[in-house]
Structure formats: C-alpha cells, structure tokens
Amino acid sequence: MNGSIRVSAKTVDDAITEAMIQLGVTSDRLEYEVIEKGSSGFLGIGMKQAVIEARRKPEPEPEVVEEEPVAPVEEVREEKEPAEPVKEKVKEEAPVVEKKEEKPAEEQKKARELAEVQPQTVEAVKTFLADTMKAMNMEVEIETSIDEDGALCADLRGEHMGILIGKRGQTLDSLQYLANRVANKHQDGYVRVKLDTENYRARREETLKHLAKNIAHKVKRNRRPVALEPMNPYERRIIHSALQSDPYVTTHSEGEEPYRKVVITLKR
Structure with a gap:
C-alpha cells in the first residue's frame, strides 16, 4: 500500500483507532489490511499485538468544486420542486432540527457562567x-x-x-x-472540564472540517444528499459550522442518540 503506515495495538479495533489518529482521517476515509489479528495468550503469556497496514483513501476530485457555478444548483431546484415535493418539505424543516441542536449549546453558554476553579x-x-x-x-x-x-x-x-x-x-x-x-x-x-490527549481534539476538529467540505463537494457534484457517520452533538456542530456559509448546501441532523448523524443536501 503506497503511503501507508503500519500500526500495532492490543486489538484490531485499537489499531484502527490509532491509524485514524495518525493519518488524521475518519473511519470512512481509511483503508486498512489486517497483518496480524493478535491474541491474548494464556494468562497474558504469549500475547501478540494486532497489526494493520493503513492509508488514506484517495481524495475524490479536489478541483471539481472550482467548476461548480450557480447554474447547476439552479437546475437542481427546477428538477426537484415538481418531482420530489416530500424532500423539499424535509429541507424546509431542516433548519428547525439544526436549531434544536445548536440552541441548547448557546443557551447553556449564557446560562452557565463558569465558576472560578478551586x-x-x-x-x-x-x-x-x-x-x-x-x-x-x-x-x-x-x-x-x-x-x-x-x-x-x-x-x-x-x-x-x-x-x-x-x-x-x-x-x-x-x-x-x-x-x-x-x-x-x-x-x-x-x-467545565475538558480532557484531551495527543492534541486529539484539535486534530479531530480539522479532520471533520475537511470531511464536511469534501462531502459538500460530492453533494454538489452528484446532486444527492449524503449522510455522515453518527457523531456526538459537539462533532455535529463542527460539521454544521464548517458549512453554514456555503451558498450551495445545507445541513441538518437526523436520527436518535447515539446514532444521530448529519445529512448534507443541496439548497433549493
């Protein structure tokens, strides 16, 4: 695998997580091959770590967005309004869903003045x-x-x-x-307590911002909504924020916790 890294950990899942961190990608952007499944041994004796070889998936056509004028979006509007009225209703409701998710965080910031940590x-x-x-x-x-x-x-x-x-x-x-x-x-x-390790929070935020713009490109190109993997409220807000100024796409959340996820769609 070109541009790949080899990662070892206690289990395959742990090795995949470590590879995601090192490569700065989410699970949908990771390709990997299991070299060694690993084993716990007997009473910890003879334990073998799991080993995988992993790399980023190829980036999908990074320059396509440069060629996305306003016209294709207007064409989508003409196609969808008569043919898919139900989807248009969902889009109209999307801002309401997003506000329900965004507002509590804003209200909590105002209501919960942080006390001086003793x-x-x-x-x-x-x-x-x-x-x-x-x-x-x-x-x-x-x-x-x-x-x-x-x-x-x-x-x-x-x-x-x-x-x-x-x-x-x-x-x-x-x-x-x-x-x-x-x-x-x-x-x-x-x-309020914030935990971090190996600058994971900042790296995850950059990964999610990159993912949001990458998927937005795909939505503009294919003219179809794309649902991301389930995320917690904090990470969903990062996706919403990354695309809130994009003139061509809109975002909303669907599903119930802990499987709630962001859906990116073309604006009407």
Whole structure:
C-alpha cells in the first residue's frame, strides 16, 4: 500500500483507532489490511499485538468544486420542486432540527457562567483520572491548566493513548463526562472540564472540517444528499459550522442518540 503506515495495538479495533489518529482521517476515509489479528495468550503469556497496514483513501476530485457555478444548483431546484415535493418539505424543516441542536449549546453558554476553579476541584479531578488510569493498567501523566474561557483542562500523556481515545473519541468523551460530574460535586457554581490527549481534539476538529467540505463537494457534484457517520452533538456542530456559509448546501441532523448523524443536501 503506497503511503501507508503500519500500526500495532492490543486489538484490531485499537489499531484502527490509532491509524485514524495518525493519518488524521475518519473511519470512512481509511483503508486498512489486517497483518496480524493478535491474541491474548494464556494468562497474558504469549500475547501478540494486532497489526494493520493503513492509508488514506484517495481524495475524490479536489478541483471539481472550482467548476461548480450557480447554474447547476439552479437546475437542481427546477428538477426537484415538481418531482420530489416530500424532500423539499424535509429541507424546509431542516433548519428547525439544526436549531434544536445548536440552541441548547448557546443557551447553556449564557446560562452557565463558569465558576472560578478551586484547588480542591483540580485535585479531585486529577485523583479521579489517576485512579481510573490505574484501574485500566495505564501509566499516564496528567497536566492541568485553566483555559481562556475559565474551563479546567486536563491533558493526558502516555503510551497507547489510542485505547483511551476509543472509536471516534467515545472513550475520551465518556471519561470527560465523568470528570465533569466529579468536578461539580466539589464546589459551588458550574465548572467545565475538558480532557484531551495527543492534541486529539484539535486534530479531530480539522479532520471533520475537511470531511464536511469534501462531502459538500460530492453533494454538489452528484446532486444527492449524503449522510455522515453518527457523531456526538459537539462533532455535529463542527460539521454544521464548517458549512453554514456555503451558498450551495445545507445541513441538518437526523436520527436518535447515539446514532444521530448529519445529512448534507443541496439548497433549493
């Protein structure tokens, strides 16, 4: 595989997660081949790690968008209005769905003025994280800081962080949720905790922005809606934000948690 990387981890799933992180792609943009499935051995003796060879899928025609004038979008409008009235109704309702998802975050930001993080809260969060990592048999360094918004940030460093991140960051998100619960039991006012490791949050955000624009190109070219993989509310907001100024496409969310996903469609 040209331009490929070889990744090893405890399981194939962990190796895939690590490959996604290293290549900066989501699961739909990853190609991989299993070299070694790995085995747990007997009582941990003779354990073999899983090994995969992975690479990014070829980018689909990056220059197509340059050739997308207003006219093709207008043609889609003429085709869809008489032929697919039901779809047009869904599009009209889309902004409402998106607002339901976006508004709580905006309202919460106004309603929950962050309290000043107290020393005992920092220690409680660090103790919780350290105990959790110990239970997972992981040696992790924990560095805390207060960001410009007043949130408590905890950066975790160590080996095999792909395990801690989990598929699409689900393990890290769950741990962050629990850390927030711990923090808010130790002082008055609202405290927000952000967990990160190996700059995963920033890399994931850039990956999602790239994915959003890439899929938008496909929607413009094929004139058909495209549904992305299920994402959490934070990641869906990144997709919505990345395409909110695009004059040709619109976004809305469909489905129920935890399988709720963003759908990208042509504007009428």
